[in-house]
Amino acid sequence: METLMLLTYITFCWIIFKVFKIEVNKWSLTTAILGGVVLIGSMLMGMAYFHPGSRTARTYFVTTGIVSNVKGKVIEVDAKANEPLHKGDVLFKIDPTPYQAAYDAARAQLEFAQQRLEDSIRLQKTAGGSKFEVYRWEKEVATAKAQLDKAKFDLESCTIKAPADGFVTHVRVRPGQMAVNIPALPAMTFVDASSETLIAGFGPEPLENIDPGDPAEVIFPSIPGRTFQGKVVRVLPALAEGELTTNRNMYSLTTRLPEGQIPVVIKLDTPLNEIGLPMGVDAIAAVYGVQEGFWSHVAIIRKILLRMMSWQYFLRFH
Secondary structure, eight states, X not given: OHHHHXXXXXXXXXXXXXXXXXXXXXXXXXXXXXXXXXXXXXXXXHHHHHSOEEEEEEEEOOEEEEOOSSOEEEEEEOOOTTOOBOTTXXXXXXXXXXXXXXXHHHHHHHHHHHHHXXXXXXXXXXXXXXXXXXXXXXXXXXXXXXXXXXXXXXXXXXXXXXXXXXXXXXXXXXXTSEEOOOTTSOSXXXXXXXXXXXXXXXXXXXXGGOOTTOEEEEEOTTSTTOOXXXXXXXXXXXXXXXXXOSSSSOOOTTSOOOOOOEEEEEEESSOHHHHTOOTTOEEEEEEOOOOSSGGGGGHHHHHHHHHHHHHHGGGOOO
C-alpha cells in the first residue's frame, strides 16, 4: 500500500513539473521530496489510526469429528465427500445385529417384570401377599425400563446422521471397517455450512476506532478486481496470547509474547456461501471507523488504495 501511494505521488509530481514547466533543481526536488514525506506520512498515520486495514483477514469455519456412540462393523456409507447434506441425513450405518438383540432382550425383561408386578399387586389384594414383593418388582420394572432406553439408544446410534446442514470431508471409513467410539479416531470430518465467519486481525493501536456497525470493505486475492461491502459485527474480547491454561508451571513475565492482533468479526452484505470461494481463504480488510470530521475524508484514499490492491492481483504470474 505504501508503494502504491509513493508511485501515485511520484506520478503526480511528474505531471505537475511537466504541465507547469517547473525547473528541476535542488530546491524544487527538495520541496517535492519533503512535501511527499509530510503528505504521505500524514495520510498513512491517519489511515492506520482512523481507518485501519488488515492483511490477516480470513474466513474461518467449524468442523466436527464424526464419532459413533457405539462400536461395530460399518455396513454402509451413504455420505459422499464434499456433497451438500441436510441435518438428519444418514452418513453411515453400523451393523445393528448385536444391538437389536440387546434391545429385544431388554424389552422382554421389561414385559416379564411388568407381568410379575401385576401378579404381586393382585396377590397382595386377594391373598395377603407381601408388600416387599410389590416394591421389589416395581424396582425391577424401573430398572428394566432404563435398560430398554439404553438398548434403544444404542440401536438408534447404529445409524449416524448429519448434526447440521453442511458437508463431510476426509471420509476415512469404508464398509467392512470397524467404527469405534473414540473421539481421537473420527470416521469422517463434518463441516457446518452455517459456521463460516470472516475474521480480520487488527493491531491494538486503532482499537478505539473500531466499533460494531462500522462500515468495512474486503477484497479477496482469489477474486481480483472486486470489493465486497460489509459491517463490523463485534470485536472479540480475548486474545490467544493472554491465555493461561491449567498446568503445573507458573507463568513467567520474562517470556516475551507477541503483542497479538485484535480479532474483529466482519459480516459481508453478500453471504460468504454465495461468493463461491473455498472456506478458509485469506482476505484483506479495511474498517472505516470515523464518519465525521477531517479524517473521515481520508477514507476515500483507503478505498482507492484497496481497489488498486485488488486490481494488482490480475498481475500474478505462476
